[in-house]
Amino acid sequence: MTAAFYQNKDKHYVAVDCIIMGFRENELHILIAKRPFEPMQGGWSLMGGFVNKFESINEAAKRVVDEYTGIEDIYMEQVGAFGEINRDLERVISIAYYALVDIEKFDTSLAEKYDARWVKITQLPELIFDHSLMVKNTLNLLQRRAAVKPIGFNLLQEQFTLPTLQSLYESIYQEDIDKRNFRKKILAMDILEKLDEKDKSNSRKGAYYYRFIKDKYDQLIQQGLHFSI
């Protein structure tokens, strides 16, 4: 038997659906769009696209995120495959990915082009097909990941204040965190560098900016350290 063995097997459309997350106004946001074609035309949808013959599924996901945001350096992770028979009109197997992007880098002209918008994760409308389930699973995964890997920084600009970082974690876990305990923990990890500059946009006193030191983090991991929030 050779490759011919495969030839009587069914082939399927395979799509990627991307949960593109950004952070602003102290809340996680997700990019969703009004679907421009049937089925479910006009329904709210995640950003998706079909997997082409000559790209891996990871590449397809990157391509989709780039296409809808204009952003190229993205932290992505697969959420899982969704393959119920009636999840779309035609049978489409979809692989969900979440992406964490710096919302400031978003090319806003694309919002018009695709009728897309950033919606607070606490205020998402019902999405088409199983997209709401994909978001639910993503938040779950993100909570587990963020507890053990400093991925939150992908949602922030290079400089950020501790109050901002805290509200990011609060938005991920959907619960309030005590600021003394939070600061203790995050600073104890020794992966943040305090800068001299302050952000005065939220208070008269101002909050110091910090920077994530990736090299230091990589080094600590290499040494077998575990990170846990």
Add this chain to the structure above:
Amino acid sequence: MTAAFYQNKDKHYVAVDCIIMGFRENELHILIAKRPFEPMQGGWSLMGGFVNKFESINEAAKRVVDEYTGIEDIYMEQVGAFGEINRDLERVISIAYYALVDIEKFDTSLAEKYDARWVKITQLPELIFDHSLMVKNTLNLLQRRAAVKPIGFNLLQEQFTLPTLQSLYESIYQEDIDKRNFRKKILAMDILEKLDEKDKSNSRKGAYYYRFIKDKYDQLIQQGLHFSI
């Protein structure tokens, strides 16, 4: 636009690969087989099959496990989709699932039929394609799941002793556990029923059998309790 919109998109072979796990001789085992056809004929492979047009990917995975083990009631969970371009000769996107089965229920005649065998997870040979990676990701996922959900019982018969349960957890985490601490924790959950009978196959004293009380567990979960090993 209608369904016609899809029609210029590429279609793909989609397979499921199953990491079928059993527990015996105090160790996790995985069912692997010698691949009977090209490419990679003769290489060690996970149990897999193609997804058919009229079944969901979950159904396909169940079908494959049943086909290769004869077991129908199986705990399964998706590990993730693997979609590198050159992971197979033809382009095949594969979705990995792990399955936890009671190895006593295995239909041994199928071992011959498919040239399959149970191999200790610590002694796996190199597997074809990305199957070794799938196993690695599975063990990782299993460790995280087993810490928070009593899924280990799917690998045991209805009655089991605490020493057996402990060595199951030791095999999942690939590390020794203190038996006093283990017993304390597992019994504190209050989801095990102690039976009168003893298993005397491993000691003169004998170890009491226990049973997992699913109803009690479900009830506790309903009450919002969290389980953690």
Add this chain to the structure above:
DNA sequence: AATTACAAGTGTAAATTAAACACTTGTTTT
């Protein structure tokens, strides 16, 4: 009948981690 062999079974103390909690500081505006 007494002894041996051996896994099953049991409790406590120390260390670590997580949670709870309230006042001071720095700066701008009035």
Add this chain to the structure above:
DNA sequence: AAAACAAGTGTTTAATTTACACTTGTAATT
């Protein structure tokens, strides 16, 4: 000078996790 207000800071208590060693029950042996 006072007011407003978010940023910043330590300690105490509770909960959890870890470390650790001897006794028990039974079958086999003497």
